[in-house]
Amino acid sequence: MTKTQERTFKKACFFQRVSTNSQDVEMQVQAAARFRENYLEEDIIDINEHGVSSNKLSMKQRKHLLSLIEMIKTGEIHTLYVYDRSRLTRRFYEYFYLYSLLWENNVQVVFTTTDSSYPPFSRDTVTEGINALLTEEEGKNISRRTLDTHKKTPNQKFGYITAKNGERRTYVHNYEFQLAINTYFEKLKNVLNLNELASAALELKKVSKRPLKMIFSMALDAFYCAHEQSNNKLYPLPYVTPYLSVEEFKENVKKLSPMLTQLDLHETELQVQNIFNIKCGSCGNWLKYDIDAVNNEAYYYCNCGSNKKQTVRYTISEIREVVAQTVIQYFKHINLNYLRDLTIKKLSKLRDTLSLHKLDRLSVLKQKELSFSLENFRRMHPDSIQVKIDEINKIKKEYVKIETDVNLCSFTATSIHDHIHIIQEQLYSGFSKDELIQFAPSIIDEIIAYHDKIDVIQFFTEGCTPQETFEILEVNDSWN
Numbered sequence: 001m002t003k004t005q006e007r008t009f010k011k012a013c014f015f016q017r018v019s020t021n022s023q024d025v026e027m028q029v030q031a032a033a034r035f036r037e038n039y040l041e042e043d044i045i046d047i048n049e050h051g052v053s054s055n056k057l058s059m060k061q062r063k064h065l066l067s068l069i070e071m072i073k074t075g076e077i078h079t080l081y082v083y084d085r086s087r088l089t090r091r092f093y094e095y096f097y098l099y100s101l102l103w104e105n106n107v108q109v110v111f112t113t114t115d116s117s118y119p120p121f122s123r124d125t126v127t128e129g130i131n132a133l134l135t136e137e138e139g140k141n142i143s144r145r146t147l148d149t150h151k152k153t154p155n156q157k158f159g160y161i162t163a164k165n166g167e168r169r170t171y172v173h174n175y176e177f178q179l180a181i182n183t184y185f186e187k188l189k190n191v192l193n194l195n196e197l198a199s200a201a202l203e204l205k206k207v208s209k210r211p212l213k214m215i216f217s218m219a220l221d222a223f224y225c226a227h228e229q230s231n232n233k234l235y236p237l238p239y240v241t242p243y244l245s246v247e248e249f250k251e252n253v254k255k256l257s258p259m260l261t262q263l264d265l266h267e268t269e270l271q272v273q274n275i276f277n278i279k280c281g282s283c284g285n286w287l288k289y290d291i292d293a294v295n296n297e298a299y300y301y302c303n304c305g306s307n308k309k310q311t312v313r314y315t316i317s318e319i320r321e322v323v324a325q326t327v328i329q330y331f332k333h334i335n336l337n338y339l340r341d342l343t344i345k346k347l348s349k350l351r352d353t354l355s356l357h358k359l360d361r362l363s364v365l366k367q368k369e370l371s372f373s374l375e376n377f378r379r380m381h382p383d384s385i386q387v388k389i390d391e392i393n394k395i396k397k398e399y400v401k402i403e404t405d406v407n408l409c410s411f412t413a414t415s416i417h418d419h420i421h422i423i424q425e426q427l428y429s430g431f432s433k434d435e436l437i438q439f440a441p442s443i444i445d446e447i448i449a450y451h452d453k454i455d456v457i458q459f460f461t462e463g464c465t466p467q468e469t470f471e472i473l474e475v476n477d478s479w480n
C-alpha cells in the first residue's frame with residue numbers, strides 16, 4: 001500500500017488505549033508511526049481511549065471501544081492497527097466477541113508492537129483463543145510490573161517533591177517535612193529497642209499524619225539514601241536527593257530489621273487473635289479491631305460514642321476472658337437431655353429438607369450450563385452472554401448457600417455430640433483458655449459490647465439451667 005494507491009471508501013483505524021503514563025502513550029504512538037506513513041490523514045480513523053484500564057472496565061462501559069465495534073459492523077474499516085491484544089480488552093469472552101466481528105467483517109488486524117516475538121493476529125480460532133487467554137493471564141501480572149517501576153520512579157514519595165528535568169523525573173526534599181524526617185533519621189542512630197523506635201518516630205508521625213508503620217518502613221527503604229534495592233544489592237538513583245548516606249542506611253537495616261521483624265511477629269500474633277465478631281450495643285455496627293504492635297496489645301472498639309466515657313473499647317484479653325467464661329458456664333449448666341433429644345432431632349430434620357433443596361438447585365444448574373455451552377457465541381451480543389452468565393452464577397450462589405447451611409447443620413450436630421462427651425466426662429475443668437475459646441463458635445451466637453458491659457447471646461438458651469442473663473462483665477473505665 002502506498003499513499004497514491006488504495007484510496008477506497010474503507011479506512012484504516014488506529015486504536016490506542018492510553019493510560020495516564022506518558023511513556024506508554026509515547027511508545028504506542030511511535031510503534032504506530034511506521035504504519036501511519038502508508039496512509040493519507042483522511043484515510044485514517046483515530047480512536048484514542050484515555051485513562052481507561054481494560055482490567056477494570058467491561059466492554060459496555062468503554063464507549064470508544066463501542067464506537068470501534070460500530071464501525072466494524074458498518075464496514076467502515078479495512079485494517080485495524082492496535083499496539084497489542086491487551087489494548088482492545090483483556091477479558092477472554094470480550095476478546096472473542098471482537099475476534100468474531102473482525103473475522104466476519106473481513107477486517108485485517110495488525111499489532112504494531114515492535115516486539116517481533118509477539119504472536120500476530122490469527123484467523124485460526126484455536127490459535128487466537130490461546131493468544132486471548134495469554135492476554136488475560138498477562139493482565140494479572142501487570143500490577144507486579146507496575147510495582148517494579150514504582151520502586152525506581154514512584155509517582156509520589158513521602159518527603160519528596162517531584163519535578164521534571166527533561167525526560168527524567170527528579171526528587172528533591174519536601175520542605176514541609178524535611179526537618180522532621182532529618183530529625184527522625186538522626187534519632188534512629190541511638191535507638192536500641194522497639195519502644196525507642198516508636199518514640200523516635202512520634203514527632204514525624206504527628207507532623208506528617210502518616211501511620212507509624214509507614215514511618216518505620218522508611219528506615220529500611222533504600223530510596224531515602226538515593227538507591228534502589230534489588231536482590232540485596234544497592235543501585236544508585238542519581239536523580240534522588242538523599243536524606244541519609246548509604247552507610248547510615250546499612251546501619252539502620254542491620255540494627256532495625258530484627259526489631260521490625262519482631263514487630264511484624266507481634267502484629268501477626270495479634271492479627272490471628274482477631275477471631276471475634278462483636279457488635280456495638282450503641283450503633284449496631286461491628287467493632288473494629290486495632291493492633292498496637294509496639295506495646296503488643298490489641299483492641300476492639302467503636303467510635304460512635306459522643307464522648308470518651310461512652311466509647312466502646314475492649315482489649316483482646318478482656319474479650320477472651322468473657323468468651324472463655326461463657327463457654328465454661330455453658331458446659332456447667334446446659335441440660336444434657338435437651339441437647340441430646342431436642343436439638344439433635346431438630347437438626348437432622350432440617351438437614352434432610354436442605355438436602356432436597358440442594359439436589360433441586362443442582363439439576364437446574366446442570367441444565368442451564370448445558371444450554372449455555374450449546375449457544376453460538378459468535379452470533380450473540382456480549383450483553384446477552386453476560387445475562388446468561390449472571391443467571392448461572394445466581395444459581396451457583398444459591399447452591400453454595402444451601403450447601404453451607406447443610407454443612408452448618410452437620411458441624412452443629414458434631415459439636416453437640418462433642419459437648420455431650422465433654423460434659424459427661426467433665427473434661428471442661430481441665431481446659432485452657434485457648435481450648436475454651438475454640439468452642440465459642442458452637443456456643444456463642446453473638447457478642448454485643450456497650451461502653452460499660454458486654455452481653456453474650458448463646459445458642460441453646462432454652463436448655464440452660466438455670467435460665468440466666470448473659471450480662472457477665474462489668475468493666476471499669478479506669479483506662480480512659
Ligand SMILES: [Zn+2]
Binds near residue numbers: 283285303305312
Ligand atoms: Zn458504635
